[in-house]
Amino acid sequence: MSDALTSLLAQRDWLLTDGATGTNLFNMGLEAGEAPELWNVDRPDAIRALYRGSVDAGSDLFLTNTFGGNASRLALHQASDRVEELNRAGAALAREVADASGREVVVAGSIGPTGEIMAPMGSLTREAAADLFEAQAEGLREGGVDILWVETLSAGEELEAAAEAIRRTGMPWCVTMSFDTAGRTMMGLTGSDLVRLVTALPHPPIAFGANCGVGASDLLRTVLGIAAQGPELPIIAKGNAGIPKFVEGHIHYNGTPELMADYARLARDCGARIIGGCCGTTPEHLVAMRRALETHEPGPKPGLDEIVERLGAFSSLSDGGEGAPERRPRRRRRG
Amino acid sequence: MADQEDDIVLAELPDEELIPQMHDDLYDGLKDEVEEGVYILLDRGWAPYKVLTEALVAGMKVVGDDFRDGILFVPEVLLAANAMKGGMNILKPLLAETGAPRMGRMVIGTVKGDIHDIGQNLVTMMMEGAGFEVMNIGINNPVEKYIEALQSFEADILGMSALLTTTMPYMKVVIDTMKESGIRDNYIVLVGGAPLNEEFGRAIGADAYCRDAAVAVETAKSLIARRHNQATAG
Numbered sequence: 001m002s003d004a005l006t007s008l009l010a011q012r013d014w015l016l017t018d019g020a021t022g023t024n025l026f027n028m029g030l031e032a033g034e035a036p037e038l039w040n041v042d043r044p045d046a047i048r049a050l051y052r053g054s055v056d057a058g059s060d061l062f063l064t065n066t067f068g069g070n071a072s073r074l075a076l077h078q079a080s081d082r083v084e085e086l087n088r089a090g091a092a093l094a095r096e097v098a099d100a101s102g103r104e105v106v107v108a109g110s111i112g113p114t115g116e117i118m119a120p121m122g123s124l125t126r127e128a129a130a131d132l133f134e135a136q137a138e139g140l141r142e143g144g145v146d147i148l149w150v151e152t153l154s155a156g157e158e159l160e161a162a163a164e165a166i167r168r169t170g171m172p173w174c175v176t177m178s179f180d181t182a183g184r185t186m187m188g189l190t191g192s193d194l195v196r197l198v199t200a201l202p203h204p205p206i207a208f209g210a211n212c213g214v215g216a217s218d219l220l221r222t223v224l225g226i227a228a229q230g231p232e233l234p235i236i237a238k239g240n241a242g243i244p245k246f247v248e249g250h251i252h253y254n255g256t257p258e259l260m261a262d263y264a265r266l267a268r269d270c271g272a273r274i275i276g277g278c279c280g281t282t283p284e285h286l287v288a289m290r291r292a293l294e295t296h297e298p299g300p301k302p303g304l305d306e307i308v309e310r311l312g313a314f315s316s317l318s319d320g321g322e323g324a325p326e327r328r329p330r331r332r333r334r335g
Numbered sequence: 336m337a338d339q340e341d342d343i344v345l346a347e348l349p350d351e352e353l354i355p356q357m358h359d360d361l362y363d364g365l366k367d368e369v370e371e372g373v374y375i376l377l378d379r380g381w382a383p384y385k386v387l388t389e390a391l392v393a394g395m396k397v398v399g400d401d402f403r404d405g406i407l408f409v410p411e412v413l414l415a416a417n418a419m420k421g422g423m424n425i426l427k428p429l430l431a432e433t434g435a436p437r438m439g440r441m442v443i444g445t446v447k448g449d450i451h452d453i454g455q456n457l458v459t460m461m462m463e464g465a466g467f468e469v470m471n472i473g474i475n476n477p478v479e480k481y482i483e484a485l486q487s488f489e490a491d492i493l494g495m496s497a498l499l500t501t502t503m504p505y506m507k508v509v510i511d512t513m514k515e516s517g518i519r520d521n522y523i524v525l526v527g528g529a530p531l532n533e534e535f536g537r538a539i540g541a542d543a544y545c546r547d548a549a550v551a552v553e554t555a556k557s558l559i560a561r562r563h564n565q566a567t568a569g
Binding site: 023033035116243250251317 | 410499500503504529
């Protein structure tokens, strides 16, 4: 039995995902510090409008408003007992919008990180993390998502815990990590590390890649690094629309629709098949990206210079792999 | 390939070799070894403050530099900070007795709606390593909690952290509230977190944006020094 994403991938060379969730909800009046997931129940019309924004702009796949919908994150808002309810509600609204679109649109249930540090460095065990993720996944399944979409991870242990949780549900899934620290994830993983991690999983994802991070340029450098490993699974590129700025009381990303359109073309040339935006990416950006992808003849892989020239400078010297600075020599070595 | 397992016996090293060895052990996050080194130096008659600055703070400076330069990442820094904490716990009561110089006092916390405290915990440890006193008020702080802590702790510095684009605007709410209550200028306000940048820090009215824990320490030191200078000049 094939899932909705696999069947779309079989028909098409590339797919366009959605853009931002947080940025777009702010534009609808979400207050800083509020839990976006509560709107799945309190402001369903706003969430429908969020989803429709992506679908009407031409997204083939969009994520549910459930990024922070695990018990650990919801505890901040005294809502840790509402995991199932909030995820189901966010997914059901998405199902409704996708089904009304009159075309094939994949509903992907967003699962973000727990926000905790994994053991042994921190206190969250792999088993406890897997239970958190599984509870969220079940809520999303009940709401009718086609696939699960684990995103913005930085720790390998957390990725493995999510993979284990999803294996237990048997659902198809995708996963992306955020490479925001000198080309690596906060926990120090490179794109090549991600390839190794994903390849070793007993219940592998349909596709994997990078999201969020610093800017569109950095994200594509990571995608190039992933593609260079020659993975068999399709690669996902979901980059931010530039860098956040604070303009007249709200957050504004400096990436224009034209820049994101060019990012989409380059993402395709870098080897990504599932392309979209992250923070700062509005429906207006998505329309430009869709148009760009529809008219783009894939070219050779761009060099790093070309990415810089077209999208702007990188935030660090390397992608954390080859050419990255090394640790200093020490007198004794352990491990 | 030069990792011959020569067992190093810390107690046999002269001071000038023990100190760099302790820096290495901090770098590698070897808590037991760091604690042992602290005891050895104290036994040799080192003043607690000298142990703190020359062995621990100088060692953490290296860790901070390599973190800033993308050589070390969060897991390594957490291990190093944990090792430093081991050493600090030995020194803390002794420092209180001997009256070590005070750098300044800081309240730090993650803003309302945000659960991510990795960054601020690093800042806390590095600031303590540099001799500051820090009150870490944890995650998910509304403006009232920040202000209450600043006043009760008699802080000089407010540090705010956010990892999410959905929570970073709350920093402005805190600063605006401080302005309205007329207490903004009583404090140095530092902000940090992955989605932030310098321009954002300026736009919301912070004194500085600090891109990582090492920069936070340097910025705090220089702003505190500037404050002292202004106070003396005035």
